[in-house]
Amino acid sequence: MTAVDSRIDRRWDQLHTWGPYGLLGVGVVLAVASADPHAAPVKWYSAWSLVGAALALQLCWHGTRVRRPGRGRAPSRSGTVYYAVRWALAFVLTWLNPFFAFYAAAGYMDADETLPPRWQRIGLLASAVTVAGAQAGGLPLAGAVQWLLFIPLLVANSGLQMVVAHLDEQERRRARERTETITELERTNVALQQALDENAALHAQLLVQAREAGVADERRRLAAEIHDTIAQGLAGIIAQLQVVINTPDPGTATDHAGRALALARHSLGEARRSVHNLAPVALEHDGLPEALTKTVAEWGEHTGVRAEFTLTGTAEHLHGEVAATLLRIVQEALSNAARHARASRVGVTLSYLGDEVILDIRDDGTGFDPLAVPVRSRAGGFGLDGMRARAERIAGSLTVESEPGLGTALSARVPLVRHDS
Known part of the structure; x- marks a missing residue:
């Protein structure tokens, strides 16, 4: 995972952690600002009690949630209970004051991280019911007009959330595929590098063997050249000198001595050439x-x-x-x-x-x-x-x-x- 991906994941986690607190606070502020000062005290006590319960629920969940590194929180049984209790508290608070629908909207944010896949659409629909009821004029619904407003609002809220959830799931799947592809490429690169290293080692070994074989080759070549040139030249010199020793004719002796001298010079040249070609x-x-x-x-x-x-x-x-x-x-x-x-x-x-x-x-x-x-x-x-x-x-x-x-x-x-x- 890149640094940018880690930073984005951390920000999403912060939004999911502190978002419900902020939405609950917005609902409290707007509810207080719009409340009827002559309302029955029981309604006020009930609202503040539910707000306290919601705050306690958030603090408890914040301290016990389980995270998957790089993937957010993992759906679990405790997450399902948390989502259901929070929805119930939000529903009752919205019944008391429509502005608490802001807190109910928190269900749109983390259904995929708290509910199992088979319950996510039901959770989103339940949150949409609460939000649409508030948008239609508040709960309970009274009269045909509110019901006529509630039904299209419910369809719009739930449909929009279903589309967002579907797109989010596709993006997660693509992210998983990209991660698997990158992992496979890394494995392939490691295997390729190992193959290159092994090939380089084999090539170095081949050069060492070639050098060793070249040394033996040069020895054989030098031996062959000595036999074919220097040894034959020395044999010729010996033959010429033998004639010089055995002949009484000075002219013949001089002639063969000259031949022996020429053979000696030629053999010396061959010897120098062989030594020069040794390396x-x-x-x-x-x-x-x-x-x-x-x-x-x-x-x-x-x-x-x-x-x-x-x-x-x-x-x-x-x-x-x-x-x-x-x-x-x-x-x-x-x-x-x-x-x-x-x-x-x-x-x-x-x-x-x-x-x-x-x-x-x-x-x-x-x-x-x-x-x-x-x-x-x-x-x-x-x-x-x-x-x-x-x-x-x-x-x-x-x-x-x-x-x-x-x-x-x-x-x-x-x-x-x-x-x-």
């Missing part, structure tokens, strides 16, 4: 768009292939694991293009699309048949399977489109997870 150093001081711009440019300079990077959408600061995954996919795709594609042009596009990020790598190389590529084990290489595994670990996906002679297009789609998530 995404490019992301230490730059965002993903800047890191991709430098990576693509350096690759193009190193290979002599025309390489372009394009950014679409509004760049956002991505979570470190997402940025590192996309950077690794680009590095692996460029490495594959340099080794196999024999392309003359490579394009990399990073697109921010609301709730996801799309990375596209295209080349105009020789292409291949994706269905004919043998499935390599995760531990044995880091080609398409490795890139696909990286994307899937952060709830993303990787698609490959290629045909022999028509180039290759890779597309990675991953959720847009911001740095502060």
Whole structure:
């Protein structure tokens, strides 16, 4: 319940509590002002006695009434007795003086809070009889004129109160429905917030698992690169030096020594590249768009292939694991293009699309048949399977489109997870 509803409810309660006192006071003042000073003392004594009884009744009810929080007083047996006694006192007082009909009108105010639903219309009709009798000229009714006035007045008073009571009941029902709807919405909001919290926790757990899997992935990649490059280079150096040792020809020895030196330099370069790729150093001081711009440019300079990077959408600061995954996919795709594609042009596009990020790598190389590529084990290489595994670990996906002679297009789609998530 809002503060405004509580304030309105409190004012209605004050009106129902003190209204009968005020109406009784108005009736007393007007009755005294209009009374005949020559009236029989018995009539005066009777009127004052009934006024005292009415006041005592109000004080007693005021001290014993039961309230329902936010809904007013609850109909009860004691409320029914109170309403009936008050009506009887008001009826007799109105018989003595028509101005006491003001006190009888108190029955219009609280019939719904004192009488059970099946008795409310009867209570309103009884109050209307008293008020209509006073309006018709006072009780008892005498003559046809008063009766002709009394009947339409009774119909008007009772009909008006019945309509008001019906509208009030409808408003109460709508208020109850609104309260139930608000309560249901609050429960739904709590459940939704819990679901969002659980989803955030699951997403955080997924990123942790992706980070741990990425560490193992990097170890396997480094081991594979050492085996494929540095170890083979060292084996070649040993073979060349073995020839130098065993040959008596100085020219042949010099030639093989030069080859050994070239292999050593190449192996040193491969070792430095492997160490550099062990962690995404490019992301230490730059965002993903800047890191991709430098990576693509350096690759193009190193290979002599025309390489372009394009950014679409509004760049956002991505979570470190997402940025590192996309950077690794680009590095692996460029490495594959340099080794196999024999392309003359490579394009990399990073697109921010609301709730996801799309990375596209295209080349105009020789292409291949994706269905004919043998499935390599995760531990044995880091080609398409490795890139696909990286994307899937952060709830993303990787698609490959290629045909022999028509180039290759890779597309990675991953959720847009911001740095502060």
